[in-house]
Amino acid sequence: MNATVIAFLVLYYVVVLGIGFWAMRQGASEDLEGFLLGGRDVGPLVTALTLQSTSMSGYMFLGAGSLAYTTGYWSLWFAAGDIGGGVLNLSVIGRRMRKLSQVMGSLTAIEYLEGRYPSSATRLIAASLSVFLLAFYVLAQFIAGGKGMALVTGLDYSWALLIALSIIIIYTFLGGYLAVAYTDFFQSLVMIVGVVWILAAALAHVGGFTAANHALAAIDPTILSIWGRGLGFEGQWGVVAGAVLVFSAGYMGWPHVVTRHMAMRRPATARLAGAYATGWNLLFVSSPYLVGILAILILPSLDDPELALIEVARTLLPPAATGIVMAAIMAAIMSTADSLLLQTGSIASRDLYERFINPKASERQMVLVSRLLILAIGVIGYFVALVEPPAVAFVVIFATSVLGSAFAPAFVCAVWWKKANTPGAIASMVAGAVTSVAWELAGLATATTLAPVTAGLAASTLAIVVVSLATQNMSPVPKHILGAMEETARVGPIPEEMPAMFDFTLRPEAEEIESMIREGKK
Amino acid sequence: MTQEIVAIRGGVTSTEALQVFRSVCGGGTPFVRRRLYYPYFWFRLRYRARTLLGETALQVSCLVDARTRVASTSDRFALERVEAGDGDVVEPRLAEDEARGIAERYVAYVVKNRTKALVAPDRDVVDRELIRKPFWIVECVKRPDRSILVDGVTGRFHPLSLEREALPS
Amino acid sequence: MFGLPLSTFLLVFGFPLFWILYTIGFLLLSRSWERDGEER
Numbered sequence: 001m002n003a004t005v006i007a008f009l010v011l012y013y014v015v016v017l018g019i020g021f022w023a024m025r026q027g028a029s030e031d032l033e034g035f036l037l038g039g040r041d042v043g044p045l046v047t048a049l050t051l052q053s054t055s056m057s058g059y060m061f062l063g064a065g066s067l068a069y070t071t072g073y074w075s076l077w078f079a080a081g082d083i084g085g086g087v088l089n090l091s092v093i094g095r096r097m098r099k100l101s102q103v104m105g106s107l108t109a110i111e112y113l114e115g116r117y118p119s120s121a122t123r124l125i126a127a128s129l130s131v132f133l134l135a136f137y138v139l140a141q142f143i144a145g146g147k148g149m150a151l152v153t154g155l156d157y158s159w160a161l162l163i164a165l166s167i168i169i170i171y172t173f174l175g176g177y178l179a180v181a182y183t184d185f186f187q188s189l190v191m192i193v194g195v196v197w198i199l200a201a202a203l204a205h206v207g208g209f210t211a212a213n214h215a216l217a218a219i220d221p222t223i224l225s226i227w228g229r230g231l232g233f234e235g236q237w238g239v240v241a242g243a244v245l246v247f248s249a250g251y252m253g254w255p256h257v258v259t260r261h262m263a264m265r266r267p268a269t270a271r272l273a274g275a276y277a278t279g280w281n282l283l284f285v286s287s288p289y290l291v292g293i294l295a296i297l298i299l300p301s302l303d304d305p306e307l308a309l310i311e312v313a314r315t316l317l318p319p320a321a322t323g324i325v326m327a328a329i330m331a332a333i334m335s336t337a338d339s340l341l342l343q344t345g346s347i348a349s350r351d352l353y354e355r356f357i358n359p360k361a362s363e364r365q366m367v368l369v370s371r372l373l374i375l376a377i378g379v380i381g382y383f384v385a386l387v388e389p390p391a392v393a394f395v396v397i398f399a400t401s402v403l404g405s406a407f408a409p410a411f412v413c414a415v416w417w418k419k420a421n422t423p424g425a426i427a428s429m430v431a432g433a434v435t436s437v438a439w440e441l442a443g444l445a446t447a448t449t450l451a452p453v454t455a456g457l458a459a460s461t462l463a464i465v466v467v468s469l470a471t472q473n474m475s476p477v478p479k480h481i482l483g484a485m486e487e488t489a490r491v492g493p494i495p496e497e498m499p500a501m502f503d504f505t506l507r508p509e510a511e512e513i514e515s516m517i518r519e520g521k522k
Numbered sequence: 523m524t525q526e527i528v529a530i531r532g533g534v535t536s537t538e539a540l541q542v543f544r545s546v547c548g549g550g551t552p553f554v555r556r557r558l559y560y561p562y563f564w565f566r567l568r569y570r571a572r573t574l575l576g577e578t579a580l581q582v583s584c585l586v587d588a589r590t591r592v593a594s595t596s597d598r599f600a601l602e603r604v605e606a607g608d609g610d611v612v613e614p615r616l617a618e619d620e621a622r623g624i625a626e627r628y629v630a631y632v633v634k635n636r637t638k639a640l641v642a643p644d645r646d647v648v649d650r651e652l653i654r655k656p657f658w659i660v661e662c663v664k665r666p667d668r669s670i671l672v673d674g675v676t677g678r679f680h681p682l683s684l685e686r687e688a689l690p691s
Numbered sequence: 692m693f694g695l696p697l698s699t700f701l702l703v704f705g706f707p708l709f710w711i712l713y714t715i716g717f718l719l720l721s722r723s724w725e726r727d728g729e730e731r
Binding site for chain 1: 693694695696698699702703706707709710711713714717718721723724725
């Protein structure tokens with residue numbers, strides 16, 4: 001790859017590093033306290049953008065293009081669900097989860113599950129599953145980073161992988177002061193500009209959308225079919241349902257996504273964030289698939305379909321633009337990997353180590369545990385990615401299938417169904433995880449024409465309903481949780497005439513004083 | 523009996539509290555039932571961390587509700603010593619050590635969340651005190667169920683949902 | 692349309708349309724949430 005591309009890649013990092021450095025200096029001067037901690041939390045736009053950029057990147061730039069290049073328009077089934085993933089998530093559990101987690105005082109998704117379904121088994125199972133699957137998911141980012149780096153630098157894959165992985169780990173260890181909301185936001189913007197630019201260039205190159213489809217039909221009319229190239233999935237609605245479900249309903253099982261709900265400034269932030277998420281997804285989600293399909297025309301004999309998007313960029317964009325787009329891709333991959341690694345590290349240190357191994361762990365010991373785990377993931381990830389790298393799309397779809405199957409019903413029922421109890425939730429997590437993993441390993445998808453996520457979600461939903469109902473007498477939902485759920489269901493008690501000076505933050509005090517007055521009167 | 527307590531200086535007078543009631547509740551004749559001093563543990567925490575780009579530091583004020591255990595970061599405020607009747611001072615239900623644990627955990631969480639930091643910063647408690655914040659309880663003569671709690675510092679309010687039978691008419 | 696079979700056309704454009712309508716419906720039905728303005 002030529003010098004211009006590398007120059008722009010370097011320039012990009014100088015800008016990102018500069019933003020981080022500036023933010024850190026500001027932080028040191030104490031005046032930024034308000035920005036970091038106070039009332040000026042990130043609003044709905046930044047919430048929606050960073051939600052996407054920190055969850056989908058490696059998949060979007062490598063996995064989606066590869067799926068589209070190999071299967072044609074069938075791959076759009078994944079986009080069909082993904083476009084609505086954000087708004088579905090925010091509309092179904094966003095507001096209620098934000099409120100319930102606040103009422104229960106939980107800080108992380110795992111604590112929240114344990115608060116709602118009280119039992120240390122809840123935490124043990126949820127935390128172990130999350131650590132394992134998030135670590136697996138990071139593998140996709142490592143592979144994507146390695147391949148991208150190899151293409152940019154022209155280095156051998158093994159070296160490129162090592163460099164990409166080292167950058168990701170170092171970035172994670174220093175992360176904090178560099179990857180503040182500003183840089184995430186900047187990266188999201190560059191990503192969306194990059195992918196839309198590639199799509200526009202590809203469309204211009206092939207003479208427009210209609211001409212492209214006619215040309216594709218001339219190569220193989222089944223590329224245009226909704227059943228996959230060669231009609232491999234014809235009539236397999238269970239597989240199609242899985243493709244639609246995995247990034248819509250399955251998305252509700254990602255601990256690092258639902259944690260964002262809990263961090264929303266106000267429950268109502270879910271509304272605007274939902275609108276922004278749809279807007280962003282409409283622009284961004286389908287584009288890489290369409291580029292992958294157009295790549296069949298532009299680059300008919302690609303060795304590695306995962307590089308479809310990047311190769312199209314390299315072929316069609318001017319070198320400077322390729323540099324910026326490559327930088328955006330690498331940045332997105334790093335941002336995703338960094339979020340996932342931090343999340344995995346904090347679940348392992350807080351929810352497993354502090355809770356079950358060393359309850360008196362100091363902050364330092366916990367950080368050490370996080371770092372050791374992240375290093376271990378890096379080392380193991382390096383060898384797996386080197387020896388037998390699985391497809392990025394496979395890793396992402398598989399991890400999301402298992403996470404979604406295990407957690408989505410538990411998260412949804414947590415706020416919507418008062419009868420969902422601890423045995424039900426535990427059965428649901430186990431049934432969802434075991435079913436989806438077994439389905440994949442035993443290759444049952446082909447035999448039954450049901451995707452792992454379809455089978456997994458069915459199993460976990462059935463489990464939470466049946467087991468909760470069967471154990472109502474033995475293990476009723478505690479009163480204080482029912483009370484919290486009722487509070488959650490209520491939308492603010494503000495009568496119409498009371499808008500201006502109303503202050504919700506006084507609610508704990510108000511409730512406490514109410515109960516004091518009541519007791520005093522008795 | 524009275525006692526001396528440390529309270530956040532509140533600029534809202536009882537007359538102003540009545541005005542808040544009138545502006546939001548319309549008709550009826552409001553009266554101030556009482557002033558309450560509600561307890562919080564206040565901690566000023568200082569964080570320092572070394573990064574490749576140099577040292578960074580951050581000071582955070584945190585208030586822990588000494589009865590409900592709810593923690594929040596706070597803006598600057600002025601403190602004063604006041605004499606208050608025993609009946610008007612709400613006693614804490616939380617030990618200071620426990621409150622400190624809640625504050626440190628809360629602030630560590632907030633800092634980590636905003637910065638994505640994977641460092642263990644040095645942490646000192648720069649300042650701490652059991653403080654109280656004044657509140658006005660305003661009721662309506664004819665409608666005892668329409669009472670509100672007015673924050674004596676900000677003048678903002680929250681309704682109190684008291685059943686009719688719980689209050690003398 | 693656009694040289695696509697009808698089913699594919701619906702897949703490419705129908706789902707986005709569905710989600711746009713879903714989002715609009717969500718925004719309309721959740722108007723009362725704005726009153727749920729607690730913080731902390």
